[in-house]
Amino acid sequence: MSHANYLEEGGFWSWFTTRDHKRIGVMYLLTNLIFLAIGGIFAILIRVELFSPGPLFSADVYNKFFTFHGAIMIFMFIIPVIPAALGNFFLPILIGAKDVAFPRLNLASYYIFVGGALLAALALVTGGVDTGWTFYTPYSIRTQTSVILVTLGVFVMGFSSILTGLNFMVTVHKLRAPGMTFHRMPLFVWAIYATAIIQVLATPVIGITTLLLVMERVLGIGFFDPQLGGDPILFQHFFWFYSHPAVYIMILPAMGIISEVITVFSRKHIFGYKAIAYSSLAIAFISFLVWGHHMFVSGESQWANFLFSLLTMLVAIPTAIKIFNWTATMYKGSIHLQTPMLYALSFIFLFTIGGLTGLFLAALSVDVHLHDTYFVVAHFHYVMMGGTVMGFLAGLHYWWPKMFGRMYPEILGKISWFFIFVGFNVTFLPQFYLGKLGMPRRYHEYAQNFTFLNQVSTVGSWLINVGFLLMFAYLIYSLFKGKKAENNPWGAKTLEWQLPSPPTMHNFDETPQVIEGPYQYGVLKS
Amino acid sequence: MLPQASTLAKNFDILFNNIFWFSLISFALVIGAMIYFAIRYHRTRRDPFKTPYITGHHLMEISVSVGLLIVVMVIFVWGWVDYKKLLKAPSDSLEIQVLAKQWFWEFQYPEGRKLTNELVVPLNQPVKLIMTSSDVIHSFFVPNFRVKQDVVPGQYTTLWFTATQLGEHSILCAEFCGTGHSKMLGMVKVVNAEEFQQWKKTTPSIPAVSKNPQEWGKELFSQKMCNTCHAITTQKLVGPGLFGIFGKEVELEGGKKVARDENYIRESLMQPQAKVVKGFPPAMPTFQGTLTDEEVNALIVYIKNLK
Known part of the structure; x- marks a missing residue:
């Protein structure tokens, strides 16, 4: 072979000025995994505090723990990790392109992300922040903690998200290889494309909102604090107008990964390609119209609640179509239960629970009791961790051989999956019940009768932790000592598997000609 | 369960x-x-x-x-x-004012009795809470009743229930409000109707504010010179007469209609130019910073009872 692979070309410093989408993807991956580890440490600390009803840490310290856990996991891990890390690496390859449309912008968006993340992380050493990741006013205006640093960090990271989204949209429209029609694009590309639309349209709103918050704190302009003549509920509208669509920024890319992994490990054509592709767009569209369901008991007008509850119910339809189609894809397949597939099946298992418990919260009268309790905490962890993180881990294991040219150790992969999957359910299933019994979220101390369920939950968090530590260990090990990966270890049909593992700097020596869809498995009917 | x-x-x-x-x-x-x-x-x-x-x-x-x-x-x-x-609270509800503060609940009964973190209510009697906060957002939550409502500074929200079980039921704060959030605990004490009457007799209608809100509202109404522009009859002075207006709809400048409820009166005191009644000049000054939350509550009770 004439070219060195992308990992080896150039020296160490060439990574910092690289415009190669694969390298930028790897740098994002590393950065996001570091934040996953930090966010995870705070998660463990939260669960340690809640092991017993009384205080272990002080209330102020605990309040900072859950704020950091939420803010780090949301803004520095879950939002960027699939689009910016795996998407950056694979989106161009999957459509037969040599890079994204704007490679320099791509590198800029990485540095902007790091800048924003460092700004926010600076708050860790300047006294922390205790508002929760939602920054609700007027509390966030009156607290003495470092709200300004964190919200400015979120503001800056928002630009990174917008630029990445824009880059991906243009890439999908302009750089598809000859013959790569929209309907021949892998579903992961559809998912990233739908996500990019939300990133570009919704993210500016959180930017403006955090800026208004900073102006109110610094200059005393009354937007949100009633003492200054502002309206605290207005903040919630602004915040959720971004943060609800952002939930789909988090989950759609994971759904894309599941579509890839299920087909490859079932050796079947995807069931209902168009339904899955268009349901991503449908979800992206509806996601803009349901933010008010976070505010059913805020004093919002009853007719707003009527509409938001109705529209929220509609989200169930495209979501259920996807779950139905993934399951149907397995029918009469040849199912290979390797680690990526185990994570994909876990996604279906956990995300179905996450989705169904969403029905409880979308029903107005039921939400009144469940709102702001542990039921909600459990629900969004089933969606975000059971959904997005499981999807990410499926993708990470699936593409690991392509990214680094090494296989991860399969047996350790399965053991680690077992700990994470079981640990997850042990942690979060009891929380549904805690919430129904009326334990509010963000509670530093709780009543005696909640003790047992909380202890089960804490033990679960240790199991998850064991799984992740094992995973980090074997992934690092495999980089150096793992078995060399073949070009196509899973026998997949999408374009990335026709390249060497790892790919060369320019991906394709010749631009590929695409003549069929990405899932042509099985015996063709005549 | x-x-x-x-x-x-x-x-x-x-x-x-x-x-x-x-x-x-x-x-x-x-x-x-x-x-x-x-x-x-x-x-x-x-x-x-x-x-x-x-x-x-x-x-x-x-x-x-x-x-x-x-x-x-x-x-x-x-x-x-x-x-x-x-x-929709039944019209025969017992109305109680709730003021949430970091980190406790204050309940004020119609006769002026004031309790902290304890809400005594009669069995099988609808109770309507009219709630506001003096600092940040709180949320009034009684799991045993399956009711919850955010309590927002600068406005009133309401919640109602009819207790059907004697005894004590926890009140929790469900919206994160800072250091004492998980300790902002209260208790609804449900008693028989007779016991409730007894309790009223034995519990003095409290010194804390020292005044019956309706009487206090009446004093404030002249102290703060409200009576210069507003009659307590239906007579028009600079502003509309306030007799019997509470809860009734009125047309505003610009043609919109609005119900004159607690939120309307509060807003009219704090931001008088926001909703001016049709046919009147926007002449009223703001009372932002002049009136405390308790004083606003008292004025509302007074205006409510002008009928």
Whole structure:
């Protein structure tokens, strides 16, 4: 072979000025995994505090723990990790392109992300922040903690998200290889494309909102604090107008990964390609119209609640179509239960629970009791961790051989999956019940009768932790000592598997000609 | 299990259980199929190169969508109907003012009695809480009653319940409000009607504010010179006369109509130019920073009783 692979070309410093989408993807991956580890440490600390009803840490310290856990996991891990890390690496390859449309912008968006993340992380050493990741006013205006640093960090990271989204949209429209029609694009590309639309349209709103918050704190302009003549509920509208669509920024890319992994490990054509592709767009569209369901008991007008509850119910339809189609894809397949597939099946298992418990919260009268309790905490962890993180881990294991040219150790992969999957359910299933019994979220101390369920939950968090530590260990090990990966270890049909593992700097020596869809498995009917 | 201690609790439990069973069955079907396929079509039993070429089935997709659409619409309508019941307090409700502060609850009864973190109510008597906060957002939550409502500074929100079980029921704060959030605990004490009357007699109508809010409101009305521009009859001075206006709709400059409730009166005191009644000049000064929350409450009680 004439070219060195992308990992080896150039020296160490060439990574910092690289415009190669694969390298930028790897740098994002590393950065996001570091934040996953930090966010995870705070998660463990939260669960340690809640092991017993009384205080272990002080209330102020605990309040900072859950704020950091939420803010780090949301803004520095879950939002960027699939689009910016795996998407950056694979989106161009999957459509037969040599890079994204704007490679320099791509590198800029990485540095902007790091800048924003460092700004926010600076708050860790300047006294922390205790508002929760939602920054609700007027509390966030009156607290003495470092709200300004964190919200400015979120503001800056928002630009990174917008630029990445824009880059991906243009890439999908302009750089598809000859013959790569929209309907021949892998579903992961559809998912990233739908996500990019939300990133570009919704993210500016959180930017403006955090800026208004900073102006109110610094200059005393009354937007949100009633003492200054502002309206605290207005903040919630602004915040959720971004943060609800952002939930789909988090989950759609994971759904894309599941579509890839299920087909490859079932050796079947995807069931209902168009339904899955268009349901991503449908979800992206509806996601803009349901933010008010976070505010059913805020004093919002009853007719707003009527509409938001109705529209929220509609989200169930495209979501259920996807779950139905993934399951149907397995029918009469040849199912290979390797680690990526185990994570994909876990996604279906956990995300179905996450989705169904969403029905409880979308029903107005039921939400009144469940709102702001542990039921909600459990629900969004089933969606975000059971959904997005499981999807990410499926993708990470699936593409690991392509990214680094090494296989991860399969047996350790399965053991680690077992700990994470079981640990997850042990942690979060009891929380549904805690919430129904009326334990509010963000509670530093709780009543005696909640003790047992909380202890089960804490033990679960240790199991998850064991799984992740094992995973980090074997992934690092495999980089150096793992078995060399073949070009196509899973026998997949999408374009990335026709390249060497790892790919060369320019991906394709010749631009590929695409003549069929990405899932042509099985015996063709005549 | 949580006790059903209010007339509203049962509705919640019924709908919750129905959604639960629907969810459990759907979950069992999807995950059952998934696990069955994973075993039945495992690679050890199936040649990976001889899987059938199936690309989808529109009728099945449409049936699943339509079926689910019907179910979620039933859940939606059911949730809405029950929710409407949570909104509308019966007209014979006992009205109690709630002021949330970091980190305790203050309850003020019509006669001026004031309790902290303890709400004594009679059994089977509808109670309406008119709530506001003096600092950040709190949320009034009684799990045994299945009711919850955010308590927002600068405005009033309401919540009602009819307790059906004697004894004590926890009040929790459900909206994160800082250091003492998890210690912002109160208690609803439900007693018999006779005991309630007894309690009223033995508990003095409290020194804290030292005044019956209606009388205090009356004093404030002249102290703050409200009477310069507003008559307590229906007579027009600079501003409208206030007799019998409470709860009635009025047309504003610009043609919109608004009900004159607690929020309207508060807003008119704090931002008088926001909603000016048709036919009157925007002449009223703001009382922002002049009146305390307690004083605003007292004025509202006074105006409410001008009838």
